[in-house]
Amino acid sequence: MDTQPDTALRPDPIDETAGRLSEPSQALDPKSLVMRFGTDAPLRTDAGVELAPFQIAYQTAGTLNAAGSNAVLICHALTGDQYFAHPHPVTGKPGWWETLVGPGKPVDTDRYFVVCSNVIGSCMGSTGPASIDPATGRPYGLNFPLVTIRDMVRAQAMLLERLGVRDLFLCIGGSMGGMQVLQWAALYPERVFAAMPIATGPRHSAQNIAFHEVGRQAIMADPAWADGRYLEEGTRPSKGLGVARMGAHITYLSEPALHRKFGRRFQGGSAPTFSFNADFQIESYLRHQGLSFVERFDANAYLYLTRAMDYFDLAEDHGGVLANAFRGIKTRFCLISFTSDWLFPTSESRVIVHALNAAAAPVAFVEVETDKGHDAFLLDEPAMFSAARGFIDAAARARGL
Amino acid sequence: MSGSMLFKGSPGNTAPWQTTDALPRTPEGNGARVDHIVVLGLVPPSARVLDIGCGDGSLLALLRDRRSIDGRGIELSRDGVNACLARGLSVIQGDADTDLENYPDDAFDVVVLSQTIQATRNPRIVLEHLLRIGRQVIISFPNFGHWRVRSELALRGRMPVTEIMPDAWWETPNIHHCTIRDFVGLCRLIGARIEHATALDASGRPMRFSMPWWVWNLFGAQGVFLLRRGAD
Numbered sequence: 340m341d342t343q344p345d346t347a348l349r350p351d352p353i354d355e356t357a358g359r360l361s362e363p364s365q366a367l368d369p370k371s372l373v374m375r376f377g378t379d380a381p382l383r384t385d386a387g388v389e390l391a392p393f394q395i396a397y398q399t400a401g402t403l404n405a406a407g408s409n410a411v412l413i414c415h416a417l418t419g420d421q422y423f424a425h426p427h428p429v430t431g432k433p434g435w436w437e438t439l440v441g442p443g444k445p446v447d448t449d450r451y452f453v454v455c456s457n458v459i460g461s462c463m464g465s466t467g468p469a470s471i472d473p474a475t476g477r478p479y480g481l482n483f484p485l486v487t488i489r490d491m492v493r494a495q496a497m498l499l500e501r502l503g504v505r506d507l508f509l510c511i512g513g514s515m516g517g518m519q520v521l522q523w524a525a526l527y528p529e530r531v532f533a534a535m536p537i538a539t540g541p542r543h544s545a546q547n548i549a550f551h552e553v554g555r556q557a558i559m560a561d562p563a564w565a566d567g568r569y570l571e572e573g574t575r576p577s578k579g580l581g582v583a584r585m586g587a588h589i590t591y592l593s594e595p596a597l598h599r600k601f602g603r604r605f606q607g608g609s610a611p612t613f614s615f616n617a618d619f620q621i622e623s624y625l626r627h628q629g630l631s632f633v634e635r636f637d638a639n640a641y642l643y644l645t646r647a648m649d650y651f652d653l654a655e656d657h658g659g660v661l662a663n664a665f666r667g668i669k670t671r672f673c674l675i676s677f678t679s680d681w682l683f684p685t686s687e688s689r690v691i692v693h694a695l696n697a698a699a700a701p702v703a704f705v706e707v708e709t710d711k712g713h714d715a716f717l718l719d720e721p722a723m724f725s726a727a728r729g730f731i732d733a734a735a736r737a738r739g740l
Numbered sequence: 741m742s743g744s745m746l747f748k749g750s751p752g753n754t755a756p757w758q759t760t761d762a763l764p765r766t767p768e769g770n771g772a773r774v775d776h777i778v779v780l781g782l783v784p785p786s787a788r789v790l791d792i793g794c795g796d797g798s799l800l801a802l803l804r805d806r807r808s809i810d811g812r813g814i815e816l817s818r819d820g821v822n823a824c825l826a827r828g829l830s831v832i833q834g835d836a837d838t839d840l841e842n843y844p845d846d847a848f849d850v851v852v853l854s855q856t857i858q859a860t861r862n863p864r865i866v867l868e869h870l871l872r873i874g875r876q877v878i879i880s881f882p883n884f885g886h887w888r889v890r891s892e893l894a895l896r897g898r899m900p901v902t903e904i905m906p907d908a909w910w911e912t913p914n915i916h917h918c919t920i921r922d923f924v925g926l927c928r929l930i931g932a933r934i935e936h937a938t939a940l941d942a943s944g945r946p947m948r949f950s951m952p953w954w955v956w957n958l959f960g961a962q963g964v965f966l967l968r969r970g971a972d
Contacts, residue, residue, distance in 0.1 A: 689834075
C-alpha cells in the first residue's frame with residue numbers, strides 16, 4: 340500500500356499547510372494518459388448510480404501484439420496509482436512496481452503490453468470525490484457515490500475495451516489490487532488467462548475494517564475536513580489524513596521489521612527530551628510517512644477507497660460460498676502471501692486456495708518468508724520474484740507467447 | 741482380498757510393471773523417487789491427479805507429458821513449489837497433515853502420496869482423507885520390514901540408514917515408519933480396498949516373481965499400493 344518506504348527521517352509534526360498545492364491538479368489533470376467516458380457510457384455502480392461522465396487515468400508499457408494475447412493488467416493498492424513504471428508526478432519517485440515490472444523483469448514489458456489504471460474513486464486522475472461534479476460545477480466531495488471493488492473492475496474492463504484488449508494474459512496485484520484480481524476472475528473468468536493475487540484476502544476482516552475506521556475517524560475529526568467540503572473551503576484535513584496514514588502504515592510493516600529498522604533508538608541523541616517531541620526514530624519516521632502522504636493523496640478519496648475494501652466480501656456475493664465465485668473457471672492462479680503480513684495473513688490466502696481447489700481451478704500458492712510485513716509485495720523480495728517468474732513464464736508458454 | 745494373494749496380482753490382470761517396460765527407467769540409486777515409473781503405469785490417461793508431497797514436480801510433469809493428466813500438487817518446501825511453478829504445474833505450498841481436510845469429496849480421479857505417509861503426524865487420518873478426496877489412491881512408502889532394516893536393528897542395534905531412508909534418527913522427517921504388513925493392517929482397519937500392490941527392490945525395480953507376502957515384506961524396499969474406498 341505504501342509506494343516506497345522511506346527511511347529519510349523528518350521530525351516535524353504534520354501541519355495544515357501540507358498537501359495544499361499538488362494533489363488537486365493531478366486529480367483533475369493527471370500527468371498520464373486519460374480515457375474519457377461520456378454520458379453515453381455510464382459506469383453502473385453497485386450503489387445503483389450511473390456515473391457519467393467519468394474518466395480513467397492510466398499508463399501503459401510495452402506493445403499489444405497482433406493477436407492481442409499479451410495484455411497484462413496491474414491492479415494497484417489502496418494508495419497506489421497508475422505510475423507503476425513511471426516517475427510519480429508529485430513525489431518524483433520511480434514507478435511503484437519497477438521491482439517486478441519492466442524489461443527483463445518477471446512482468447516483462449519487452450514481451451507484454453502492460454496497463455495500469457488509477458481506480459475509480461481515487462485522486463490521481465480517475466474520477467473520484469476530488470473531481471468536479473458536472474451537475475454543480477464544484478468538487479463532488481461526499482456527493483460522489485460509494486464505489487466497490489467490483490465497480491473498479493467494471494471501469495477497468497471499460498478502459499481495456501477502449502484500448503482494444505479483449506482479454507488478459509495476466510491480471511496481477513497486491514492487497515486491494517489482489518482483491519481486484521479476484522474480482523476480475525469472478526466477474527470475467529473467460530477474460531483472464533492467468534491471475535496473481537498477492538498479499539490479499541477474499542474479504543476484508545473485522546480487524547482490517549477496524550483499522551480503516553480509525554483512519555476515517557481521524558480524517559473526519561479534523562476541523563479542516565469541513566464535512567468533506569474542504570476543497571471548496573480552501574482547507575485540507577492534513578492532520579487527520581496524516582494520522583490516518585501513520586496508523587495504517589504500522590499495519591503495513593511488522594514488529595520485527597520495526598525493531599530491525601528503528602528499535603528504541605532515539606532521534607538525534609541518546610536520551611529522552613522529556614517532551615512530546617519525536618524522541619524515537621519510529622515516531623519521526625511515522626510523522627514523515629504521514630507528511631509525505633498528504634502531499635500526494637486526497638482525504639476524501641482515502642475515505643472512499645478504504646470503504647470499498649471494507650465492503651469487499653467475495654463469498655457473500657456468491658451465496659456465502661467462496662468456491663461458487665470460481666465455479667467452472669479455467670483461469671490459472673498463483674497466490675503469494677508473506678509470513679510476517681498480519682494485515683492479510685497467509686490464512687487469508689489459504690481460504691482462497693481452498694475455494695479454488697473446491698472449484699477445481701488450477702491454483703498455485705507460495706508463502707514467502709520475510710519480516711517485511713504486508714508491504715513486502717512492493718519491495719525487493721527475490722523469493723516472490725522467482726515464484727512470479729516461474730508462474731508467468733510457464734503461463735506464457737501455455738498461451739503460446 | 742486375502743492377505744496371501746495381496747502382492748501377487750491377479751493372473752488375468754496386467755501387473756503394473758509389465759505395462760511400463762517400454763518407458764524410461766529410473767536410474768539406479770536415484771534415492772526415494774524410484775517409484776514414479778510404477779505410478780505412471782497405474783494412472784489412466786487424462787485423469788485428474790493430486791500429488792501430495794510432490795517435491796520438484798517431476799512425477800506430475802511425467803504424468804502430464806505421458807498421460808495428459810490434469811495435475812495438482814501440494815508441497816511443503818518453497819523451493820519445491822518454485823520448481824513446480826517453473827514447470828507450469830499448479831502446486832500449493834501446504835502440508836498433508838493440515839490441508840487435506842479442505843478438499844471436497846471425489847475431487848480427483850487419482851491421489852498420489854509418494855514416500856510421504858511415514859512423515860505425516862497422523863497417517864490414519866491422512867489416508868482416510870486420501871480415500872475421500874480421490875476415487876483411487878496410489879501410495880508408496882519405505883518398507884521398515886526390509887531385511888537391511890531388520891539386520892541393522894537386530895545385528896547392529898542401530899536405527900537403519902538406507903538409500904530411501906537416508907537420515908539419522910534425530911533428523912529424519914519420517915516419524916511413522918511401517919512395514920508393508922503394517923500398512924495392509926491399516927488398510928483393513930479403515931476399510932480401504934487394495935486393488936493392486938507391488939514391492940520394489942532396493943534398486944527400485946518391481947519384484948518380478950509371485951512370492952508369498954512375507955518375502956515381499958522382507959525383500960521389498962518399498963511398497964506401492966493402489967487403493968479404493970471400501971464398498972461399505
